[in-house]
Every structure is written in C-alpha cells, then in structure tokens.
Amino acid sequence: MSATTQTRPPSAARQRILDAAFVLFYARGIRAVGIDLIIAESGVAKATFYKHFPAKDDLVVAYLDKVDAIWTSQLKEAAEAAGADPASQLVGLFDALSSACRRDGYRGCAFINAAAESQPGTAVHDRTVRHKGAVLEWVRDLARSAGAPDPESLARSLTLLLDGGLASGALDASPEAPAVAKASAGALVAAALRPTPPPT
Amino acid sequence: MSATTQTRPPSAARQRILDAAFVLFYARGIRAVGIDLIIAESGVAKATFYKHFPAKDDLVVAYLDKVDAIWTSQLKEAAEAAGADPASQLVGLFDALSSACRRDGYRGCAFINAAAESQPGTAVHDRTVRHKGAVLEWVRDLARSAGAPDPESLARSLTLLLDGGLASGALDASPEAPAVAKASAGALVAAALRPTPPPT
DNA sequence: GACCCTACAGACAGATCTGTCTATCTGCAA
DNA sequence: TTGCAGATAGACAGATCTGTCTGTAGGGTC
Numbered sequence: 024m025s026a027t028t029q030t031r032p033p034s035a036a037r038q039r040i041l042d043a044a045f046v047l048f049y050a051r052g053i054r055a056v057g058i059d060l061i062i063a064e065s066g067v068a069k070a071t072f073y074k075h076f077p078a079k080d081d082l083v084v085a086y087l088d089k090v091d092a093i094w095t096s097q098l099k100e101a102a103e104a105a106g107a108d109p110a111s112q113l114v115g116l117f118d119a120l121s122s123a124c125r126r127d128g129y130r131g132c133a134f135i136n137a138a139a140e141s142q143p144g145t146a147v148h149d150r151t152v153r154h155k156g157a158v159l160e161w162v163r164d165l166a167r168s169a170g171a172p173d174p175e176s177l178a179r180s181l182t183l184l185l186d187g188g189l190a191s192g193a194l195d196a197s198p199e200a201p202a203v204a205k206a207s208a209g210a211l212v213a214a215a216l217r218p219t220p221p222p223t
Numbered sequence: 224m225s226a227t228t229q230t231r232p233p234s235a236a237r238q239r240i241l242d243a244a245f246v247l248f249y250a251r252g253i254r255a256v257g258i259d260l261i262i263a264e265s266g267v268a269k270a271t272f273y274k275h276f277p278a279k280d281d282l283v284v285a286y287l288d289k290v291d292a293i294w295t296s297q298l299k300e301a302a303e304a305a306g307a308d309p310a311s312q313l314v315g316l317f318d319a320l321s322s323a324c325r326r327d328g329y330r331g332c333a334f335i336n337a338a339a340e341s342q343p344g345t346a347v348h349d350r351t352v353r354h355k356g357a358v359l360e361w362v363r364d365l366a367r368s369a370g371a372p373d374p375e376s377l378a379r380s381l382t383l384l385l386d387g388g389l390a391s392g393a394l395d396a397s398p399e400a401p402a403v404a405k406a407s408a409g410a411l412v413a414a415a416l417r418p419t420p421p422p423t
Numbered sequence: 424g425a426c427c428c429t430a431c432a433g434a435c436a437g438a439t440c441t442g443t444c445t446a447t448c449t450g451c452a453a
Numbered sequence: 454t455t456g457c458a459g460a461t462a463g464a465c466a467g468a469t470c471t472g473t474c475t476g477t478a479g480g481g482t483c
Binding site (some may be wrong): 254273 | 469470471472473474475
Binding site (some may be wrong): 051052053054055066069130131132134135138139140142143151152155156159176177179180182183184185186187188189190191193194195197199200203206207211214 | 251252254255289330331332334335336338339340341342343351352355356359367376379380382383384385386387388389390391393394397398400403406407410411414
C-alpha cells in the first residue's frame with residue numbers, strides 16, 4: 024500500500040485471463056465454464072492461471088469487479104447525458120438499461136446471475152451484495168439532490184424497476200420493456216417530487 | 224388424453240424425488256445439486272429415478288412446473304384478498320412478494336435463477352420464459368379489467384417491479400423492499416387510471 | 424404357483440472439473 | 454555468464470457428476 028510496494032504492470036497474461044472470463048462467465052454462467060476452457064481461450068498455461076488466481080472464486084470476484092466498473096460507469100454516463108438536473112438524471116439512467124438489453128448476447132444482470140449460482144456468505148455472493156448496495160446508495164444520493172422528501176424509498180423503487188428490467192430483459196427480450204421501465208421511473212420520480220402527495 | 228389413458232397414481236417415489244428436488248434446487252442452485260444427492264435425500268434407487276425422469280433436465284422442468292403452480296396460486300390469492308376491485312387487486316398481489324421475501328431461506332425467484340443457469344433454447348430456459356409470460360398475461364388481464372387505457376404498459380411496469388423485488392430480495396434482504404414495491408405499484412396504478420394524464 | 428410391475432441397492436463407465444506438480448523456454452539484469 | 458522471474462506445456466491426482474446396467478425383493482393378479 025505504499026510507494027515501496029511495486030505497482031505491478033497488470034501482466035498481459037492476467038489481462039487475457041480476465042478478458043476470457045468476462046466473456047465466458049457472462050455468456051454461459053459461472054459453473055458452466057471450467058478452468059480448462061478459460062485457459063484454452065486465453066492461451067495461458069495452467070500454472071500461470073493459478074499464479075494469478077489461486078482459486079476459481081478469485082477469478083469470479085475479479086470478473087464481478089470488472090462488470091461493476093463497466094456497468095457503474097454506463098449508469099453514470101446515461102444519467103449525466105440527461106442533463107444537470109438530478110431529477111432528470113434519475114430517469115435518464117434508465118437509458119443504460121435500454122442499451123444493455125439491446126446488446127447482442129444479453130443475458131441479464133451478471134450480479135443477479137452470479138448470486139443465483141452462489142451461496143450467501145461466500146466471497147462471490149458478498150461481491151454481488153456490495154454491488155447492489157453501491158448502486159442503491161448512488162441513486163439515493165441523486166434522489167436526495169433532487170429534493171425528494173424520502174430519498175431512500177424513491178431510490179429503492181427505482182432500483183427495483185432497474186433490477187426488474189435487468190432480470191426480465193433476459194427472459195422475454197421484448198424491446199419495449201426498458202422503455203416502460205423508464206416511463207415508470209418518470210412517473211415515480213414525478214410523484215415523489217410532487218409537492219402535495221395525492222390523497223387516496 | 225382420453226379415458227382409456229390410465230390416470231396413473233403419481234407414484235410415491237416420484238413424489239419424493241420431486242419434493243427433494245424442490246428443496247435442494249431452490250436452496251443450492253440447479254447445477255450445484257447432483258442426482259446422487261437427490262437420490263440419497265429422497266431414498267430412491269437410481270434406476271427408479273431415471274425411470275421417472277430420463278434426464279436431469281426433465282426433473283428440473285418438473286421442479287419449475289411445481290414452483291409455477293405454487294407461486295401463481297399465491298399471487299392470485301393475494302390479489303383476491305385485496306377485494307373485488309381489479310385496481311386493488313393489481314396492488315394487492317404484491318403482498319405475495321412480501322410473504323415470499325419473509326420466508327426463511329428465501330433465495331430469489333426460482334425462474335430467474337434457473338434462467339441464469341441455463342442457455343436460451345433449452346427446455347429449462349423455455350420453461351422460465353413461459354412462466355414469466357403467463358404472469359404478464361394474467362396481470363395484463365387484470366389491468367384491462369381495471370380499465371387501464373394501456374393495459375400492456377401497466378402490466379409490464381408492474382411485473383418489472385415484481386421481478387425486481389423478487390430478484391433483489393435475495394440480495395439485500397431488507398424487509399422494506401416489498402413494501403416499497405407495493406407502494407410504487409399503487410402509485411403506478413393510480414397514475415395509469417387517472418383520467419387526465421399529467422402534462423410535461 | 425406363475426407372472427409382472429414397481430422399487431431398491433449399488434457397481435460401473437466415461438466424462439469433466441479443480442488444483443498440483445514437473446520440466447522447459449525466454450528475456451532481463453547483475 | 455549466472456541467476457531469476459514469469460510464462461508455456463501438459464501429465465497427474467482426486468473428486469464429482471450423469472447415466473447405464475445387473476441383480477434382488479415385495480406385492481398384486483390371473
């Protein structure tokens with residue numbers, strides 16, 4: 024953690040392993056992809072693999088780290104593209120969902136999928152929980168900036184919509200789902216920011 | 224399909240297999256549970272197992288059939304408990320989500336989880352798609368009965384919320400998520416049924 | 424009793440998966 | 454030159470998983 028600790032150049036081999044895992048784990052599922060396949064696909068020796076990732080789960084966590092970085096940045100980009108108004112950003116972030124669902128080979132949320140294949144208490148499962156918590160926190164901050172009286176609830180309902188879109192986008196693949204999610208988000212944001220909550 | 228076709232008594236052995244699979248598949252995931260474990264847990268001979276389920280996937284589909292029957296009836300019960308008004312039923316069905324998330328050992332939606340472990344085009348994956356389609360259709364009919372101008376969109380946004388609650392309930396396990404989902408559903412139903420759609 | 428259906432018990436084959444280990448090659452720096 | 458770090462290649466052990474097969478036992482019915 025200091026300057027004496029060599030800042031290792033990320034090692035081409037390690038990068039190739041991670042790239043192969045990124046594609047294979049997402050496309051086929053974690054348990055369905057064996058170490059041998061990753062090794063073959065990345066053109067790396069087995070010893071090299073286990074040098075960088077002492078166990079398969081270490082690679083899975085690294086894979087989730089990578090997905091987290093990419094997905095988080097896409098969310099933030101989509102939000103910022105909606106302008107400076109936090110309320111608009113809360114709705115605009117759903118454009119990231121549309122893009123994701125449109126992508127070829129879309130197979131749902133990598134974190135929800137990983138959680139489905141792991142047990143609570145494991146490092147992999149913990150990583151998925153941490154990711155969802157971070158997204159929720161980010162949305163909550165946006166909701167607070169937008170002046171929502173109850174940022175927590177608004178953030179939670181929006182992430183619920185987002186997760187629903189991510190999860191079901193893999194199942195029915197109907198292109199209108201993300202648009203409906205965005206429209207619903209707009210309605211929820213408007214309702215939450217409306218000065219007087221409607222009775223009944 | 225006729226009276227001549229014997230209506231087989233469901234066979235105690237088959238039932239035990241299915242019961243064991245129901246518990247094990249949901250709790251640990253499909254790929255993580257081997258045939259040997261199911262056999263041991265259900266106290267059945269291997270030959271008996273393969274007589275009833277020629278391949279593991281056949282058991283997985285039967286497992287999903289069972290989950291479908293249970294979950295569908297819970298949804299309908301919750302909806303009917305909200306009274307005769309379709310609009311109330313659209314919101315009331317979210318009580319099934321609360322009950323599900325509260326259940327011990329809750330691990331998310333069995334269908335989303337199964338989809339995460341299967342490939343598009345397989346019988347297992349098709350079964351999950353069929354389930355989600357059936358739920359969507361049921362909600363759409365309710366929305367139509369409630370007089371929604373666009374039943375399809377309302378149904379989709381509600382199932383998005385539902386799926387989000389099911390998926391993320393397994394991750395953060397925060398007890399307020401189902402309540403937020405229900406409240407959001409109420410807001411969306413109210414907005415959809417409001418005679419004059421708000422400008423802006 | 425003879426027959427048959429269902430189930431039990433468990434060995435077995437063949438594949439696959441994780442992780443270890445040995446041996447070799449290459450490039451760089453002292 | 455010598456030494457070392459990182460990589461390659463691939464055999465190997467040990468576990469596990471799916472599916473097949475043989476053999477046996479009980480419980481009905483003709």
